[in-house]
Amino acid sequence: MKPPGVAGAAASLDDAHEIAGLLFQITEQTRHVFESAARRFELTPPQARALLELQQPVSMRFVADRLRCDASNVTGIVDRLEARELVTRESDPLDRRIKSLVLTPEGHRARVALEAAVRSSPVMAGLSPSERRALLRLLGKIAGRGLPFDNSV
């Protein structure tokens, strides 16, 4: 009933595969950290992700794109954030189809605290300063560019 070593059989894989496995593992850790942080603010993960997008006022459509979900889902998610008075819907005077999502003062405080909690994940504790700089440089090379993937479907 006990699983084998995590990285035990990885020696036969090439570096790219092994890195992918480690990233997946770290992703699981980070996901758990995020869910825990959201729960401390009594938010579900999608609600927390939406809140983090509201540094400036944005449209429902924008949030749906960022959360990679159908626009109809955002209606319910924002309904709940609005019921908790973290967010308000305001009409856009330039295009009356658009509803601009604006943080309340309480929503702003929650967003800042949530972001701090997410970013303070201690996943990289145990690295020396020079190792951190090296990691920073390497992560910077693989982050921030669009996924070379078919995102349709």
Add this chain to the structure above:
Amino acid sequence: MKPPGVAGAAASLDDAHEIAGLLFQITEQTRHVFESAARRFELTPPQARALLELQQPVSMRFVADRLRCDASNVTGIVDRLEARELVTRESDPLDRRIKSLVLTPEGHRARVALEAAVRSSPVMAGLSPSERRALLRLLGKIAGRGLPFDNSV
């Protein structure tokens, strides 16, 4: 928890902050890759995560612990995997409370293919071989140890 050196402490903390942000960003990418891979096998993410745990026969309880969810949820998730004939529930002769989850031949094929798809994430394309080895070493240091977090609640 306190960083050792005094001189480079501030820069090191900034690095930690920035690394946390990059890891979060890469996590989003990896999560999307995983969801896409699961969808290609017509699995939901929890179903795919459960399937990946079944390299050897394990109990419902084990899967619940790995998925970090209540045991009652696993009933439904395994119900659907069983309905698709990817998994069977078998009684454990040593402890008749336990149901051992065993992959069918089709389930085994799906698990292997899913794992290959997950591990072939091209997130690290663009790194040189020496950069990959460096990244591999650094990720290895931060992965694979339990989270220094309070997982309760």
Add this chain to the structure above:
DNA sequence: TATTGTTATACTCTATAACTATA
């Protein structure tokens, strides 16, 4: 008494389709 797994319940997330009001 404690543990394994199930059922019942309620809430949330998700996609699809159909709808409105704007553009």
Add this chain to the structure above:
DNA sequence: TATAGTTATAGAGTATAACAATA
């Protein structure tokens, strides 16, 4: 016609509580 947002619907994930069978 196309876009922003909503509603209705259905399937799936999730936690809690209560329960039966077993240890």
